[in-house]
Amino acid sequence: xxxxxxxxxxxxxxxxxxxxxxxxxxxxxxxxxxxxxxxxxxxxxxxxxxxxxxxxxxxxxxxxxxxxxxxxxxxxxxxxxxxxxxxxxxxxxxxxxxxxxxxxxxxxxxxxxxxxxxxxxxxxxxxxxxxxxxxxxxxxxxxxxxxxxxxxxxxxxxxxxxxxxxxxxxxxxxxxxxxxxxxxxxxxxxxxxxxxxxxxxxxxxxxxxxxxxxxxxxxxxxxxxxxxxxxxxx
Amino acid sequence: xxxxxxxxxxxxxxxxxxxxxxxxxxxxxxxxxxxxxxxxxxxxxxxxxxxxxxxxxxxxxxxxxxxxxxxxxxxxxxxxxxxxxxxxxxxxxxxxxxxxxxxxxxxxxxx
Numbered sequence: 001x002x003x004x005x006x007x008x009x010x011x012x013x014x015x016x017x018x019x020x021x022x023x024x025x026x027x028x029x030x031x032x033x034x035x036x037x038x039x040x041x042x043x044x045x046x047x048x049x050x051x052x053x054x055x056x057x058x059x060x061x062x063x064x065x066x067x068x069x070x071x072x073x074x075x076x077x078x079x080x081x082x083x084x085x086x087x088x089x090x091x092x093x094x095x096x097x098x099x100x101x102x103x104x105x106x107x108x109x110x111x112x113x114x115x116x117x118x119x120x121x122x123x124x125x126x127x128x129x130x131x132x133x134x135x136x137x138x139x140x141x142x143x144x145x146x147x148x149x150x151x152x153x154x155x156x157x158x159x160x161x162x163x164x165x166x167x168x169x170x171x172x173x174x175x176x177x178x179x180x181x182x183x184x185x186x187x188x189x190x191x192x193x194x195x196x197x198x199x200x201x202x203x204x205x206x207x208x209x210x211x212x213x214x215x216x217x218x219x220x221x222x223x224x225x226x227x228x229x230x231x232x233x234x
Numbered sequence: 235x236x237x238x239x240x241x242x243x244x245x246x247x248x249x250x251x252x253x254x255x256x257x258x259x260x261x262x263x264x265x266x267x268x269x270x271x272x273x274x275x276x277x278x279x280x281x282x283x284x285x286x287x288x289x290x291x292x293x294x295x296x297x298x299x300x301x302x303x304x305x306x307x308x309x310x311x312x313x314x315x316x317x318x319x320x321x322x323x324x325x326x327x328x329x330x331x332x333x334x335x336x337x338x339x340x341x342x343x344x345x
Contacts, residue, residue, distance in 0.1 A: 029255030
């Protein structure tokens, strides 16, 4: 522990949370709150509301004079267009732009959140993943951060990626088409980032096992992003 | 070990691997001949299923299924296959991975 602490200032917090999880029979562990990185927690998780509020700024109170009429995604602007009614004076319809996700910003947030993961945890996950894949797929994952698997039920090809949504691809009639990008994290993830509460390979294993064990459940639990949205990570 | 005995290695695949924030994954194995271990394993699996964990087991070459129920008396996973019939798998020897309920990631729209 002292060796770890010399090099990893978060090791002790990780250890304490692990012990708390063991005492409370929280089999998946307790997500680590991190300053500047609010957690988005699965709602039925114990103390989800409290954990989600830690480090989160209080939302601005909505103006009583404004009412949202519509919002839609603009591919041209790579932003959301927001249209609202303003009743503060003579009734007006206004519109504005809400910029979409910028990958570099998200990458930096992921880098910041990575302090919650330990090398020990990631190493153990990689060992578990090795027992679930062929040598070829495992080698691809170690070298490229991704690998492909095919559902025996649906025939859909899935490209599993470290720290990115899984890409579901169909290959009917020799046409390759992306159906959706599937995003989910066991327990929680850090807002505005690709980082889950669990180490990256644990997220990959979660995607893989849900796909293999119960594909409909996998699709129900994941957020499904079209390939052209920045949230797809493409 | 003492007296030159060698410890039998437990294959890495055996047991229930639970994806865990603080441990990467932690593995539960048990000896059904030891009542304490058997009861603990049964309690853990039962509670996880109640809390919505997805427990996925290997049922054959490259085939996996989600566990629907668990029999604490026989320590067997019960899966329902197509056509609808229950298949029982020995929890002591069947490799399994447990995944907690998920927070669907990357909420759409402005962040």
